[in-house]
Amino acid sequence: MEKKQDNPTASMRFPDEIPPSVFGGGGGGSIFDMAGASSCEASGGVGGDKWWGSLGFMDLLGIHQDFVAPSLFDSFNHLPILPPPPPPSSSAELAAVFHHHHDVLSNKLDTNRQQLHQGSLLSPVASTVPESSEVLNNPATPNSSSISSSSNEVTANDEQNKAGDQDDADKTKKPLKPKKKNQKRQREPRFAFMTKSEIDHLDDGYRWRKYGQKAVKNSPYPRSYYRCTTAGCGVKKRVERSSDDPTTVVTTYEGQHTHPCPIMPRGTIGFAIDSSSFSSPSFAIPQPQYLHHQQQQQLQPYIYTTTSSNLNHQPSFNGLFQDKPRFNNPNSSALTLRDHGLLQDIVPTPMRREAKEEDQ
DNA sequence: CGCGTTTGACCAGCGC
DNA sequence: GCGCTGGTCAAACGCG
Numbered sequence: 446m447e448k449k450q451d452n453p454t455a456s457m458r459f460p461d462e463i464p465p466s467v468f469g470g471g472g473g474g475s476i477f478d479m480a481g482a483s484s485c486e487a488s489g490g491v492g493g494d495k496w497w498g499s500l501g502f503m504d505l506l507g508i509h510q511d512f513v514a515p516s517l518f519d520s521f522n523h524l525p526i527l528p529p530p531p532p533p534s535s536s537a538e539l540a541a542v543f544h545h546h547h548d549v550l551s552n553k554l555d556t557n558r559q560q561l562h563q564g565s566l567l568s569p570v571a572s573t574v575p576e577s578s579e580v581l582n583n584p585a586t587p588n589s590s591s592i593s594s595s596s597n598e599v600t601a602n603d604e605q606n607k608a609g610d611q612d613d614a615d616k617t618k619k620p621l622k623p624k625k626k627n628q629k630r631q632r633e634p635r636f637a638f639m640t641k642s643e644i645d646h647l648d649d650g651y652r653w654r655k656y657g658q659k660a661v662k663n664s665p666y667p668r669s670y671y672r673c674t675t676a677g678c679g680v681k682k683r684v685e686r687s688s689d690d691p692t693t694v695v696t697t698y699e700g701q702h703t704h705p706c707p708i709m710p711r712g713t714i715g716f717a718i719d720s721s722s723f724s725s726p727s728f729a730i731p732q733p734q735y736l737h738h739q740q741q742q743q744l745q746p747y748i749y750t751t752t753s754s755n756l757n758h759q760p761s762f763n764g765l766f767q768d769k770p771r772f773n774n775p776n777s778s779a780l781t782l783r784d785h786g787l788l789q790d791i792v793p794t795p796m797r798r799e800a801k802e803e804d805q
Numbered sequence: 806c807g808c809g810t811t812t813g814a815c816c817a818g819c820g821c
Numbered sequence: 822g823c824g825c826t827g828g829t830c831a832a833a834c835g836c837g
Contacts, residue, residue: 656828656829656830656831657828657829657830659826659827659828659829661827662825662826662827668827668828670827670828670829672829681828683827683828
């Protein structure tokens with residue numbers, strides 16, 4: 446049923462500052478190049494450090510200005526520049542998004558790490574892009590079950606379809622499910638990753654059940670829809686391969702896990718505790734540099750790209766986040782490694798400058 | 806048998 | 822209003 450169109454519009458929505466073209470062939474800059482750290486497996490194999498549990502999403506991204514090494518972001522110029530963000534609409538909203546980002550990031554890190562081990566991550570170059578996370582209405586109150594279709598209300602469309610189905614009834618069409626009308630579907634914040642990988646569905650530690658697959662417009666590759674199989678957890682994710690760069694897998698997470706990661710070997714803290722980290726008074730929510738572009742109560746989505754390249758720098762990556770003070774040592778060789786391995790792509794130039802100024 | 810995948814149909818939202 | 826598209830449902834199926 447999927448018809449192709451000439452419509453060049455990307456299937457995913459992007460922030461205005463980030464044209465879809467950033468996906469193309471990795472030509473765009475990378476938001477960050479995530480080393481193969483882990484989330485659920487977390488500390489395992491990465492030195493056993495617990496940077497996951499103690500750092501928020503922005504910390505992971507190196508956005509916490511307090512710890513930003515000036516040289517860390519010098520190569521970020523190629524990234525789309527985000528103008529200074531307005532104040533967050535609400536801390537709760539921020540927390541929700543952060544939490545989500547943290548989850549996703551954690552997932553991704555884990556995935557990448559696994560891929561590293563599997564040798565499935567190919568690209569030696571980081572191509573990162575921010576993308577999509579959407580918050581529609583009620584951003585502060587995640588409604589993972591908002592897609593419920595329970596209702597006695599029958600839409601005109603339903604009637605129409607039913608009527609039409611009458612003809613097809615003989616073909617054993619499934620009964621139509623009445624869905625709620627006048628009730629816009631609420632979407633969880635979304636967060637997308639681009640990953641250089643031959644594997645479409647990356648194992649991030651959670652258990653996912655595939656519930657759909659659709660052909661993607663202007664793309665020869667289908668998009669798969671997954672849902673967290675844990676009861677009560679409405680987290681979903683979409684996985685699709687970039688048509689521009691077939692080696693790139695775009696994974697979009699939606700929602701927040703309401704449970705710890707089922708795979709937590711070595712007693713890892715993982716990000717199962719990240720919820721608490723957000724509610725903790727000590728948890729400082731950084732300036733929402735990524736969340737400024739809100740329109741119609743909608744947080745623009747952002748894409749983060751991961752590649753295999755920096756997976757080769759796991760140790761440094763780990764140290765990067767875990768050992769913050771090192772950031773202040775520009776002479777550190779380790780820093781250099783990190784510099785080129787990860788955060789260089791994470792933080793927009795303006796932020797870097799801001800950080801610089803603060804340091805001085 | 807339980808769980809996950811496949812796949813076609815259905816539905817809602819959006820743009821024209 | 823209509824068509825397109827993304828997202829979801831759920832029966833059928835496969836696998837361990």
